[in-house]
Amino acid sequence: MLKIGEFSFQSRLLLGTGKFHDYDVQKQAVAVSEAEILTFAVRRMNIFEAHQPDLLDKLDVTKYTLLPNTAGAKTAEEAVRIAKLAKASGLCDMVKVEVIGDDKTLLPDPFETFEACRILLAEGFTVLPYISDDVVLAKRLEELGVHAVMPAAAPIGSGRGIVNPLNLRFIIEQAKVPVIVDAGIGSPADAAFAMELGADGVLLNTAVSGANDPIMMAHAMKLAVEAGRMGYEAGRIPKKRYAAASSPLEGMITGE
Ligand SMILES: CC(=O)[C@@H](O)[C@H](O)COP(=O)(O)O
Secondary structure: OEEEOOEEEOOOEEEEOOOOOOHHHHHHHHHHHOOOEEEEEHHHOOOOOOOOOOOOOOOOHHHOEEEEEOOOEOOHHHHHHHHHHHHHOOOOOEEEEOEEOOOOOOOEOHHHHHHHHHHHHHOOOEEEEEEOOOHHHHHHHHHHOOOOEEEOOOOOOOOOOOOOHHHHHHHHHHOOOOEEEEOOOOOHHHHHHHHHOOOOEEEEOHHHHOOOOHHHHHHHHHHHHHHHHHHHHHOOOOOOOOOOOOOOOOOOOOOO
16 A cells, blocks of 8 residues: 555556656556546646646546656756645645756756745645755655655656666655655666665656556556565565575475
8 A cells, every 4th residue: 555645546557647748548547557647737738728738638637646747847946836736626635846957867856846845845845856866855854744755767768667766665665654666667687676675666658658558567567566565565585696496405395
């Protein structure tokens, strides 16, 4: 069970709704993923600007928890404004805080992200900041009171997978709130690896929407997240330098 603030979920896979070429494919991909949390960029929606499309048009939104995100914000003030607009539109008051600090890498601005989180927490939002895999920032945000942290595996849309597993592991080990690995996941193996590291969930978009078969990939991601989690809970064997026989002659049950 994934618990974020007051909310509880069976699924540990969070899905982005953008960049699908076809809304029917998006709908089917969302369904087979069995994701319960869907995120979308408020600024790309017609609630923000009338000419924008409705990314959720084909989806039965009553079946999901909608996680508005503040993509497109470059300052704390913009992120707060977007979050408030989403809330005023009757959407969930859980918000993914995304404040981009660099246009080329789309990496988040830690200072503006922190400030946006401070303001939104004071206003009663359930706050999930998207951050780099910065161990100290994750800690500071937790102390501030955020409800989850969302460190990037790699830059958004890069599909590079987990570039710094050690940092993610440090973030996970110290965390007292859920850690959801967000952005840069390229394949089911990446998603399973994040879960095996001990992440509480994975958020991804491009790996599914950009796949040759987004519906099959959504299914694969669901299985990968479940398998990774089970592997983590089961406890993997330690890595050894040398071989250890699979059928040793001594020290095992003999049947006598
Ligand atoms: C949809 C969303 O919130 C993205 O900003 C998110 O970070 C996913 O990134 P990928 O597209 O790399 O999975």
